[in-house]
Every structure is written in structure tokens, then in C-alpha cells.
Amino acid sequence: MTTIGLRERKKRKTRIALIDAALDLFLTQGYDITTVDQVAAAVDVSPRTFFRYFASKEEVALSTCRDGQEIFLRALCSRPGEESPYQAVTQAMRVTLAALREGDPDDAQRLAKVRRLIDATPSLAAGLMCMINKGDRQLTEEVARRRGTDTDDLRTQFVVSILNTLLRVCFEHGSPDLAPLSERMERILAIAEECLRPGWDR
Amino acid sequence: MTTIGLRERKKRKTRIALIDAALDLFLTQGYDITTVDQVAAAVDVSPRTFFRYFASKEEVALSTCRDGQEIFLRALCSRPGEESPYQAVTQAMRVTLAALREGDPDDAQRLAKVRRLIDATPSLAAGLMCMINKGDRQLTEEVARRRGTDTDDLRTQFVVSILNTLLRVCFEHGSPDLAPLSERMERILAIAEECLRPGWDR
DNA sequence: TAACTTATGTCACCTCATGACAGATGACAA
DNA sequence: TTGTCATCTGTCATGAGGTGACATAAGTTA
Missing domain, CATH: 1.10.357.10 (Tetracycline Repressor, domain 2)
Known part of the structure; x- marks a missing residue:
């Protein structure tokens, strides 16, 4: 049986989603001018939540x-x-x-x-x-x-x-x-x- | 003759002063909690001026x-x-x-x-x-x-x-x-x- | 269902960093 | 000495990065 619950699965999903959204934004617009807010918005998550997944823009x-x-x-x-x-x-x-x-x-x-x-x-x-x-x-x-x-x-x-x-x-x-x-x-x-x-x- | 004028000398002096003040503050209080404002204040210079000498806290x-x-x-x-x-x-x-x-x-x-x-x-x-x-x-x-x-x-x-x-x-x-x-x-x-x-x- | 744990959103706040503009000051020529 | 010019500086405003506190919503477990 898979011991991981819905909560854990959701967490992993948003983590991946944040990474992918960030990477795409960084590549299309440039890393420096892309803001954390934009990344969070792209995943429909509050900026505060972003920082619960990643300590910094660089980390993501x-x-x-x-x-x-x-x-x-x-x-x-x-x-x-x-x-x-x-x-x-x-x-x-x-x-x-x-x-x-x-x-x-x-x-x-x-x-x-x-x-x-x-x-x-x-x-x-x-x-x-x-x-x-x-x-x-x-x-x-x-x-x-x-x-x-x-x-x-x-x-x-x-x-x-x-x-x-x-x-x-x-x-x-x-x-x-x-x-x-x-x-x-x-x-x-x-x-x-x-x-x-x-x-x-x- | 020394070709450097008063202005240049003053600039070097504030630069050195900023470095020394920053180093002392960093060492006594810790780098992270020391703010640029404190460093600037210690040299009696505006924070904006600090950033005209050094691009970042790390740089100083x-x-x-x-x-x-x-x-x-x-x-x-x-x-x-x-x-x-x-x-x-x-x-x-x-x-x-x-x-x-x-x-x-x-x-x-x-x-x-x-x-x-x-x-x-x-x-x-x-x-x-x-x-x-x-x-x-x-x-x-x-x-x-x-x-x-x-x-x-x-x-x-x-x-x-x-x-x-x-x-x-x-x-x-x-x-x-x-x-x-x-x-x-x-x-x-x-x-x-x-x-x-x-x-x-x- | 009830009690818990945990993730999230909201709000407030701080520091770092930069642009714009005006005033002060040194440099320099007449 | 004086006037002009370049440049350094302060003030103000703004925006991004990052964090703490607290309430709420959702998942988990009994």
C-alpha cells in the first residue's frame, strides 16, 4: 500500500508546480525581473506559501x-x-x-x-x-x-x-x-x- | 606632485570609513542582523550614499x-x-x-x-x-x-x-x-x- | 462525528536596493 | 576672486525579497 496520503500528494504537486512555473517564467522573462509574486500567482498560491516551500527565489x-x-x-x-x-x-x-x-x-x-x-x-x-x-x-x-x-x-x-x-x-x-x-x-x-x-x- | 584632489581624498576616506565601520559592526553584532542603515549612520552618511560606494552589504x-x-x-x-x-x-x-x-x-x-x-x-x-x-x-x-x-x-x-x-x-x-x-x-x-x-x- | 494536526491565506512589518530630483561642494578656468 | 561645471550627497518614493503572528481551512485519525 502507498503510505502517503492526500495531503502529502498535494504538497508534492504544488512543489512541482511551483518549480515548473518558476522555471518557465524565469526562462521566458528572465530570472531577475521575475518576481516571487508572479510565480505564486501562476500556481494560484499566496506568496507567503511560496516561501514555505522554498526559502528563496534562488532555491526554487x-x-x-x-x-x-x-x-x-x-x-x-x-x-x-x-x-x-x-x-x-x-x-x-x-x-x-x-x-x-x-x-x-x-x-x-x-x-x-x-x-x-x-x-x-x-x-x-x-x-x-x-x-x-x-x-x-x-x-x-x-x-x-x-x-x-x-x-x-x-x-x-x-x-x-x-x-x-x-x-x-x-x-x-x-x-x-x-x-x-x-x-x-x-x-x-x-x-x-x-x-x-x-x-x-x- | 600628488595628482589627487581633495574630492578624491574625501571619497577614499569615506570608503575606508564605511569598510571599517561595517567590519566592526558585523563582528560585534553579527553580519545578518546589522543593517546598512546602521553602517551608514556610524559613518554619518545617508544610506543612499552607502550604495553609491558599495553595491551590496556583501560587497563592503x-x-x-x-x-x-x-x-x-x-x-x-x-x-x-x-x-x-x-x-x-x-x-x-x-x-x-x-x-x-x-x-x-x-x-x-x-x-x-x-x-x-x-x-x-x-x-x-x-x-x-x-x-x-x-x-x-x-x-x-x-x-x-x-x-x-x-x-x-x-x-x-x-x-x-x-x-x-x-x-x-x-x-x-x-x-x-x-x-x-x-x-x-x-x-x-x-x-x-x-x-x-x-x-x-x- | 469530534478532536487533532498541518497547510494555507491574510496582514503587518522589516531590510535591501534603486530611481529621480534638488542642493551642497570641490575642480577649474578666466 | 569669481563664476561655471561636474560630481557627490541627502531626501523622498518605490518595489522586491523575506518573515512572524494569527486565524482558517483542509486532511488525518480516533
Whole structure:
């Protein structure tokens, strides 16, 4: 049986509706001149309610990315413990892309929209970057665990930063489409392996 | 002769005064609850005038860092052309730290305050990171020039990201003091050289 | 149905940020 | 010194982002 009731279903529906309305308005009019009121009105909801779903205008724009990030972080945590930090991260990246390819097409669609939006909106690009780096703490713990150090270890922090770099380069300037994104990622990883000494992440 | 007139001097003075007042208020009360009006009042200036000097509350908080960044970027551009991207960046970092050590002690003092402030204020930490990455375009051009590629080159972008990583790791979690900062930087660079293959940035 | 929990709307309020306009002040030439 | 000009500044008005308080409506559970 589905344990979720009508209330929960409604909540998810308005959340999605807010995201979609916001994305469409942002893309057609521009992010900056679109007001929260307009987004709320498009979904027939009070502005106050908007802020109960999203803490800020930026959050609604980037929520899809955040969801993707969480998929990635979960994938990362469930990688086998023998994998080195680099292996675990790259595999988790591949898993995330695969999940996206096989999941709800609407989600992929939304992600494509967000990507177009971010490319047209510098402040959102900055926000996305910050978001990626927010995952640092979890990433740091995961790397520290795999390297057998604590999170203060300078080398661990260095490894984390490099991995973060890979994540950023792969995902920040991508095409909206999934296949080229995947290809781009593999090229980046090849470059990384050319540049880094074997065992650098151990 | 000094070519700057009274007007220019006054402008610089209020700018500095605004920065110092803002930093002190932010540190004593907290960044978030301090209003622009308070900062303006502390310098006996209208709030409107504040916004003629700084585009935002964040800008006044991070202005000292931005100044430092500009010193760094100028130092980078004037490095000899034979240096590899990595050499040029690391030397520019050292030059920047040296300039700070030998420059106006007030500036170093301000920088220390900013650091304490950033450590206590996540949103500013995010802002700082974004600022650092804003320097990317210039950094990318410099790296592309030294590698003899154009700025779209994937490997160039990778090199830029790694260098950016170094910058971040060195400057973001530092002690307020200058000497330990310098030492930390050297340790990070040593780690980087352990991890990266010779010639990785060529 | 009754009692509860929770989502929502309304209202009020604050801060950030910007445009328009007028007055004050420094810069500069005659 | 004086007059003109550019520019800095203050005042006022406006709009958007964001939040707290409280009542109400709706879903949930007994």
C-alpha cells in the first residue's frame, strides 16, 4: 500500500508546480525581473506559501540541481569501501547520470531547463557553485573515511578539492542533453588521470 | 606632485570609513542582523550614499578580499612568460602574500577581521568563493596564453580548475595571521607537487 | 462525528536596493 | 576672486525579497 496520503500528494504537486512555473517564467522573462509574486500567482498560491516551500527565489531555481546532488551523495556513500576516493566519486557520478537517464523524463527535462537558465543568469551560476561546495562536508567525511584520516588532514582536504573540481568542471558548463554531458565527463576524467600520479588519492 | 584632489581624498576616506565601520559592526553584532542603515549612520552618511560606494552589504564585507584578489591577478599577469601556469600562479601567490606583509598594516588588520567575519558567516564564505571563481576568466586567459591553446580547451579548463582549487584551499580556511597562512600555503603546494605528474600544466 | 494536526491565506512589518530630483561642494578656468 | 561645471550627497518614493503572528481551512485519525 502507498503510505502517503492526500495531503502529502498535494504538497508534492504544488512543489512541482511551483518549480515548473518558476522555471518557465524565469526562462521566458528572465530570472531577475521575475518576481516571487508572479510565480505564486501562476500556481494560484499566496506568496507567503511560496516561501514555505522554498526559502528563496534562488532555491526554487536550483532545487532540481539539489535533488541531483543528493542522488550523487547517496550514490557516493553506498560505493564499496575498497574503492579509492577517486574511484568512488567517479563511479557515483556515472551512477547519477545513469539514474537520470533512466528516471522520470520530466526530471531530465527540468534539468535541461535549469541548465539553460543558469547559462543565462550569472548569479544562479554562482549559486550553483556554492551549492556544489556545500556538499563538501559530506564529501570530506567520505574521503577521510576511505583514506583513514580525520577530516582536518590537509591532504584529505586537497583530495576533496580536486574531486570537487572534477564535479564542477563536469556539471557546470554542460550541454542540456544527457549524452554529451556523459561524454564530456569521460573526457575530463581521462585528462585527470593523465595529470595525476597513480595513488594520489590514497 | 600628488595628482589627487581633495574630492578624491574625501571619497577614499569615506570608503575606508564605511569598510571599517561595517567590519566592526558585523563582528560585534553579527553580519545578518546589522543593517546598512546602521553602517551608514556610524559613518554619518545617508544610506543612499552607502550604495553609491558599495553595491551590496556583501560587497563592503568582501571588498578587502577583492582588493587582494586584484593584487594577485596583477601579479599573475606580470609573471615572465616562460613560467608554466602552475609556476606563475604559485609565484603570484607568494608575491601577493609578501605585498601584504610589507604593505599598510591596517590592510592586514582589515584582512584578519574579514577572515574572522567570514568564518562566522556562511553566506559570506559562499560569497567569497564566488568571488574567487569570478577571477576565473582572467585566470583562464592567462593559462590559455601560457599553454598556447584557446580558452575553450578542455585541458586548459581543467588546469584552471586545479589552480583555482589551490587558491581556495590556501586562502579560505586560513588563520588570521599572515605567517601561518604562508606556511600553510607552502604545505599545500608541496602536496600538490606530490600528487600531480610533472608537466601536467603544460 | 469530534478532536487533532498541518497547510494555507491574510496582514503587518522589516531590510535591501534603486530611481529621480534638488542642493551642497570641490575642480577649474578666466 | 569669481563664476561655471561636474560630481557627490541627502531626501523622498518605490518595489522586491523575506518573515512572524494569527486565524482558517483542509486532511488525518480516533
